[in-house]
Amino acid sequence: MTTIPQQLSPQKLLKTGDANPSESQFRRKLRNLVRRDQVFDFLKPQYHPLLDTRHNILLYIEGVTKSFDGFKAIDDLNLYIREGELRCIIGPNGAGKTTMMDIITGKTRPDEGQVWLGSNLNLLNMDEAEIANAGIGRKFQKPTVFECLTVWHNLELAMAGERGVFDVFRARLNGAQRDEINRVLEQVGLCNQASLLAGNLSHGQKQWLEIGMLLMQKPKLLLVDEPVAGMTHQEMDRTAALLTSLAGEHSVVVVEHDMDFVRSIASTVSVLHQGHVLAEGSMSEIQSNPQVKQVYLGE
Ligand SMILES: Nc1ncnc2c1ncn2[C@@H]1O[C@H](COP(=O)(O)OP(=O)(O)OP(=O)(O)O)[C@@H](O)[C@H]1O
Ligand SMILES: [Mg+2]
Numbered sequence: 001m002t003t004i005p006q007q008l009s010p011q012k013l014l015k016t017g018d019a020n021p022s023e024s025q026f027r028r029k030l031r032n033l034v035r036r037d038q039v040f041d042f043l044k045p046q047y048h049p050l051l052d053t054r055h056n057i058l059l060y061i062e063g064v065t066k067s068f069d070g071f072k073a074i075d076d077l078n079l080y081i082r083e084g085e086l087r088c089i090i091g092p093n094g095a096g097k098t099t100m101m102d103i104i105t106g107k108t109r110p111d112e113g114q115v116w117l118g119s120n121l122n123l124l125n126m127d128e129a130e131i132a133n134a135g136i137g138r139k140f141q142k143p144t145v146f147e148c149l150t151v152w153h154n155l156e157l158a159m160a161g162e163r164g165v166f167d168v169f170r171a172r173l174n175g176a177q178r179d180e181i182n183r184v185l186e187q188v189g190l191c192n193q194a195s196l197l198a199g200n201l202s203h204g205q206k207q208w209l210e211i212g213m214l215l216m217q218k219p220k221l222l223l224v225d226e227p228v229a230g231m232t233h234q235e236m237d238r239t240a241a242l243l244t245s246l247a248g249e250h251s252v253v254v255v256e257h258d259m260d261f262v263r264s265i266a267s268t269v270s271v272l273h274q275g276h277v278l279a280e281g282s283m284s285e286i287q288s289n290p291q292v293k294q295v296y297l298g299e
Contacts, residue, residue: 051135051220052120058083058221058251059104064113066099066275073099074110075275081221086247088262089255090286091272092296097255100272101223105138106131117221137219141226143206147199151190151209154198155181158213180216188212188242204235208242215246222252228261240264271296 059081066074074096081087089097102108104115106128115123123131132138145154159177173181185191188208193201198209207227214222224243228236236258244265246252256262262269262283269286271279273296279289286292 051118053083053118053220055119056083057081058118059253060114060116060119061100061104062114062116064100064103064110064115066096066103066108066110072275074103077113077272077276079270079277081251081253083220084248084251086243086252086254086265086267088265088267088269089253089272090257090259090262090269090296091278095272096275097272098225099275101138101225101253101255104131104223105136132217135218135220136223137214137217137221138223139207139210139214139225139227141229143203143210145198145201145206145209145213147197149198150195151185151198151201152181152194154209155184155212155216158216184212184215187215187245189238202235204231204239207231207235207239211242211246219250222246222250224252224254226256227254228256228258236261237264 057080059079061077061079064074064077065072073094077096077100079100089100091097099108103110104123106123106126109124117123117131117134117136121134123134123136126134146157149157156173156177159180182191185194188211190201190205190208190212193205198206201209211222211224211227227243228239231239240261243252243254247267254262254265266283268280269283270277271286271289271292278295279286279292281289
């Protein structure tokens with residue numbers, strides 16, 4: 001049985017007004033640690049505390065224009081993403097889908113227009129890091145996981161709140177942090193692969209791990225560019241289920257060319273063409289839209 005040394009007994013630790021400063025410092029730390037009225041930083045959502053989504057709109061893109069050498073890649077683009085919605089963006093090559101994501105994440109600055117997160121965070125006044133901290137996570141097409149680390153360590157590294165590479169090997173996780181990693185492992189379907197090196201995962205599993213790494217940051221908005229390129233049919237089905245399960249708690253914007261996949265996640269679809277929204281609606285509405293048929297579906 002473990003015995004508490006006399007000098008660390010709970011009564012003594014919680015006693016106030018000690019003359020010994022290091023001991024009282026220690027008591028204060030311990031008292032803070034067991035407080036029930038606080039939420040630890042790593043459990044807090046990372047999105048901006050001032051984010052105001054009372055109007056149920058998480059992302060506003062209004063009148064955005066961006067030219068490259070005189071060519072309008074984005075042309076008077078208006079797009080509104082509701083809280084918790086799963087939106088698919090489709091459109092021909094060069095329609096401006098990736099440029100739109102670059103603008104949302106601060107990688108590219110538009111020439112004109114407004115981009116807001118909630119009704120009060122002006123993303124055009126923020127840099128890329130600030131935008132990420134405000135709650136926008138982006139998944140690029142190519143998975144960017146640390147192949148020489150295990151799946152678990154990849155998630156640990158991505159954990160909200162600073163955990164550097166060396167902490168992963170040195171500093172122990174507490175129970176709540178482990179629970180959080182297990183929750184994300186379950187969400188992305190990689191519980192059985194937790195101790196595998198990420199380099200040994202299949203292409204699809206790497207994509208899910210990367211989505212898991214984004215989830216560790218507790219984003220409000222997830223931007224996912226062509227998630228199923230190169231996946232098997234089975235992996236596509238699992239990705240569809242994963243993205244659908246994330247909606248509600250997160251808003252998810254998926255850019256994808258694969259029509260079967262878009263159909264399978266059955267969300268609102270926006271068709272981008274020459275830098276602006278040509279049509280918006282359910283997949284069946286989109287498919288029967290004559291303009292969309294002409295420019296994109298080629299039917
Ligand atoms: N940095 C840049 N400099 C010059 N032109 C660019 C730049 N980024 C994008 N463009 C141009 O803007 C247009 C839109 O490109 P974008 O990559 O956004 O299209 P997309 O809809 O993502 O296409 P895809 O379906 O092929 O991925 C293209 O004509 C592209 O060549
Ligand atoms: Mg693109």
